[in-house]
Amino acid sequence: MTDQFEFSQRRRALLAAMAAAGAASSVSASAASAANALRKASAPGGGERRINQLIGANGWPMTPENVAMWKAMGLTWGRDSVGPGQRHSPDDPVEVDKTGAAFDHDLPPAILLNNRNGIHSLLLLGYTPRWNATVDGDSRSAPKDDSVWTRYVETVVRTYVAPPYNVRYFQIWNEAAGRLSGGATQATFWHGGKNFAAQRAQHAPISPYDRAMQDYVELVHVPAARIVRKYGGYVVYGGWPDQGGLETYMKWLEYRSPAVNARMIDWVDYLDTHYLGVDALTPLYERYVANGPARGVWQTEIGDRYMMDPHYLPMYFFKFADWALDHNWDDPNKYVSMVYHWDGFESYRLTHRGNPRTYNVSGKSLVVLNKTVGGALARFDGRLAFGQHANASGLALRSGPDLVVQVRASPGPKTLTLSGWSGAPSNLGVVMVDALSGEAADASAVSARASGGGLSIDFRVPDAVNGGGGAAPMHLAYLVVSPRA
Missing domain, CATH: 2.60.40.1180 (Golgi alpha-mannosidase II)
Incomplete structure (x- = not known):
């Protein structure tokens, strides 16, 4: 196990190398130009706005029968993991053909099924293999060897940007967030490095959590975002949870790392939050989207136990559509919210898992919404x-x-x-x-x-x-x- 001093030495060496490489990374000018052209060519344009353009879910439909239910509910976005990467050792091949929480489903046919049915795919990039974790056995901690992380990201993006998959949207990590209010002092899905409480920056005290977020920006987010953009993809932030607070989110979006000579917001195309109300998106729009640099505001997780209130989803998406029309909805992918989760055994999920699968009340409410408000929208x-x-x-x-x-x-x-x-x-x-x-x-x-x-x-x-x-x-x-x- 690498101790604190060795990790610090590795980190300083890695950051020095990254700073020397600069924002261009290892991409040639011609390759960067080609990637930018791909991003521009794949960017969605104008046209009618419809409520189903706003609606997605976590998971994939996987079968034609499930696709039919997704279409009835107006679900046009899916989100899930890609991996498992190098699961057991540095000698493993980098595997990126599985999806699901346990990587027990085949990803390529899921994406192809989505493509054939007009469903967009968002691939979630994460996490750290346990054998490479700074905190022993903790897959939510920083990687000891960051090249393992970038090799995984590069393999995913290179594979799925290419035909026949043509994926353009990649989410970096999940809920690497600010200090959480009313609960844990550290985000559930990002634990940073090991024993940084005693470290100091420029001889000033620095909290363990701040050190963890700096590690996230410098070792995880920016390196991955550079790879995504190198191949012409779009960077989706990893979902800032509601407990993190928008002020803390903005702080880290605007944190400028001297090590990588960049702010995190410079390497984010779509801001992303979790479980917020529609009105909470307004300050993010005004600060980062109205005049750039971000392209849009998403929520890749909404619902969950909120859906125990059967009015929650139809009211949320109706209001979201009204809000989007009032906030320059000039790109059909500018605003998206994804329900967590689309299937399960809890009564509040969109569908009840079984054979046959059936709608729960929340899922039926989306069917009604999609049918009743399915035309071209206007205020x-x-x-x-x-x-x-x-x-x-x-x-x-x-x-x-x-x-x-x-x-x-x-x-x-x-x-x-x-x-x-x-x-x-x-x-x-x-x-x-x-x-x-x-x-x-x-x-x-x-x-x-x-x-x-x-x-x-x-x-x-x-x-x-x-x-x-x-x-x-x-x-x-x-x-x-x-x-x-």
């Missing part, structure tokens, strides 16, 4: 107002020729007034759709009428609401206003 610039004491709220999107209002309300009669609406109610059809089951309410439960130059919709929320228990159970539904044929 509704009018205003929504509910009657006094209505105990209701809503948000509206234009979906193709329809106006769709997502409404969450308590039981009883309600009235929604839409200002900024033009057109006679006689030329419109209005239906109310249960957001979880997809069932349309009886025609007598909803009607539209002119109201002060706008449109008023009277609707009745059923007593048997779909929001479960609690002090004030609520119902989630879509009011779909369509032009009559």
Whole structure:
């Protein structure tokens, strides 16, 4: 086992070599130019924006039957691991053809199946083989020999950027994060090096955690990002967890390492967080995306136990679509959120694993969302107002020729007034759709009428609401206003 002094010596030697190499690394000018051309050629352009462009899941569909369920739910992104790398020793070949938590599934056919069905693949790069771990046996700690890490990354990227896979998106590590609030003082998936508490930087005390994050930037992220970009790929940050705090995230994104002469944000194409609300993405957009250098903001993990609330996913993605339209959604891949996890035995997962596989309530809610709001999206610039004491709220999107209002309300009669609406109610059809089951309410439960130059919709929320228990159970539904044929 390498001790602290030997690791420090290795680290200083490696960083000196990296600094000498500079930002160009070992890539020739012609190779870098070719990679940039590939990135530009593969960059998605304009066109219509649809809600399924925002929606992904962790894992792969793997079978045609699963693909059909993904398409019904509107899942157009998948995310999973690639490996196992050199699992047992430095003499092993670098294996990159397996995926899954235990590397027990074949990756190449999964990617090809995705490609044939319009599903994008995000490959997660990680972690440290236990035999190469700075902290003995800890695969979440820094590598003793960093060349093992870069050799693994290079093999993955070189293999899967090439035809017939044509993967362009690579995520570096998972949740290498800031000091966590209300819990552990160190991120679960990144433990840094060994015994750095006594080390000092420029004769000033430095915490073990800061030393760990510097190691991440200098030994893991920047070397891997250089390889990804060398081959024309895009770098996705490894998912900053909600407990880490955005201020700490921004601190490390902007940390400039003198060893590699770069900030981490200079080597990130897509910012990535985990389990945050939609509004929390705004400061990241304003600081790093509106005017660069990042291309977009993703969340590669959302949901999990939040999906025990059956309203969580449809409300999240409806709001996410409204937010994206309001934040220059000029690239279909600019904003993505991926559900964790798409299958399992817990009742809140999208589907229940079995033969046959079946939808859980959360998965069915995505089927309804994808069907109800599946058209080309546009913002509704009018205003929504509910009657006094209505105990209701809503948000509206234009979906193709329809106006769709997502409404969450308590039981009883309600009235929604839409200002900024033009057109006679006689030329419109209005239906109310249960957001979880997809069932349309009886025609007598909803009607539209002119109201002060706008449109008023009277609707009745059923007593048997779909929001479960609690002090004030609520119902989630879509009011779909369509032009009559």
